[in-house]
Amino acid sequence: MKCIVVTPEKTEIDREASFVVVPLYDGEYGIGKGHTPVVARIGAGELRITSADEEKASFFIEGGFLEVSGEVVSILTDRVLLPEQVSLEEAEGRLQKAKELPQTNSDLAAMKEKALVGARGMLLAARKWRKK
Amino acid sequence: MAKARALDKRRKSIRNIRKITRTMELVATAQFRRAMERAVSAGAYTQRIAAMVADLARAGASVSHPLLEERQAKNGAALLILTANRGMCGGYNSSILRKGHHRADELKGEYENLRLLISGKRGISYAKDRKIELAATYDQFNDKPQYDEVVKIADHILSEYLAGNIDRFEVAYMKFISVSKQTPVVETLLPLSELAADDEAGKSAESNGAEYEFLPSPESILEEVVPTAFRVKLFKCFLDAAVGEQIARRVAMKAATDNADSMISILTTTYNRARQGQITNEIIEVVSGASALQG
Structure with missing residues (x-):
């Protein structure tokens, strides 16, 4: 499963993932392998990506949309920040x-x-x- | 020797100018490449938004939104003109300002009041010289416009538009068509004419035809997509303007360097002729002096 995070400026993240947790408008939403196609509104909060080798990464994202289709999770968001930012x-x-x-x-x-x-x-x- | 020395001095100063313009040309080329990369990477977002709108439309969401409707009221309008912070870029600033000024006069006739916003120091001083009143000025944008900064302006315009203070919002900027062609244009951003951004983006955004589940609902997502589309469109204007500025500067500086080159070669010829003439004169003097002594 591929996880792509795009901001209006550039493609921030493009990596393989086994599990992704996205902060939607009403709470967190987990996406695993073979998820049904979804388009959803993103709220603001922590985005967690578990990569194929079980490594976890966290980001702060705000606003935008989530689109899951096939084996691609695309996240269109206004900004992406690292935890230390x-x-x-x-x-x-x-x-x-x-x-x-x-x-x-x-x-x-x-x-x-x-x-x-x-x-x-x-x-x-x-x-x-x-x-x- | 006086004339030859003056020529040599001129040639030296032209050489110095040539060095400067050549450096500026190289800098502009590098900045153009960077600006171009940014513009291209911003395209990914626009394409995905367009694809999403297409999916929404297929899912049966009626595409209607306050930002998409043409307003009957003609109370206020706003025009944003994007100019550069610096000169030395040929006719770049003046062609946009001419276009923008012309449109501003038209809008003044149509709407009761017009707010003029200008980005770029060149445009600001243009307005100051002509005592044109400006509603807002921005000079924080250079060769790398930041999305966060553009969003601040976009959100301000959006809230003014939704509050009914302005009924139309237009942007005058240098539209990027290809590396060798940019034209000054005035585009209407509010009301938004179409959602699918650019035609090319809409076409290349082929959807895979999957049946999507929408959270919370297609309408709610559309409500969010429309302002986002506006912000991204405005951002694209800034990116285009940044690319156009660097291209214009590169072309202007290349022309200046070429001019300096041809001037140097003309001056070199004249200098050599003058030097040769002087030597001939001196020889004639020596020879005629010697023959006078002999005679």
Whole structure:
């Protein structure tokens, strides 16, 4: 099974994987070999890739889409960060900012919701990685 | 000897200028290659988005979204002009500014108010000289536009558009057609005309025809795809502009180097002639002096 992570700037990750866990909009979603074809929305949080030789790698991804077809897992996302690039302070600052956004109409409210989801996902991932 | 020495001095200074323009040409070539690579690697994302939209359409999701609808209201419009931060790139900046300025005048007639946004120091100083009011200026983009930076602008425009402050958003930039051809264009990004990005991307994005499961639903995914498509489209404009700038600079600097070369060869000929003339003169003087003594 191939796992490809693409951002608008470039193809970040392209490797063989045996199991992939993707943070979807409503929780984590695991994909193993022979998974049914899926298109899904990604929230924000930790992406875990277990490679063919059982080696595990973690990344923070935010926004975008997951597409599983055949033996290819493609992840289109806005950004990919390594665990050491995620800081607790930045995540907290983002959450604070997201909370202050206006929500005067439904579209603006949706944007605020998205910012909140991104900030919370980042905070959660940052807390987890800090503990380690 | 005075004339020959002046010629030699000029030739030396032209040689120095040639060295500078030649270096700039080489730098522009390297930067062009980098910018081009970025533009190509950004294509992967666009293609996959286009493929996804095709899958969604097949799954029966009706392709409708507030960002796709043409608005009747003509309250406000925004025009973003992408220029370079630096000069020395031939007619690159002036051709975009001409195109953008022309379009701005048209939009002013159609819409009640127009917000002009300019990226690039060249464009900003152009507006300053003509006392044109700008809603926003950006000068953080150079040969490597960052997606994160572009998204900030895109999201600002999106929120203004959704709040109803602007009804149309256009970008004037140098569109990359091929290495030897770029043209200044004005493109309408909002409302988005079509989702499938570029025609080529849509065609090459052949789907494998699998039956997809959509989480949470095709409509919800579409809702997310549309703003993403807008952001990526704007990002592509910036990438194209960066590539165009480097090509223009390379061409301009190549022309400057060639001009310096031909000037140096002309000056060398003139200098040699002047030197030879002087020597001939001196010989004549010596010979005529000697023959005067003999006589």
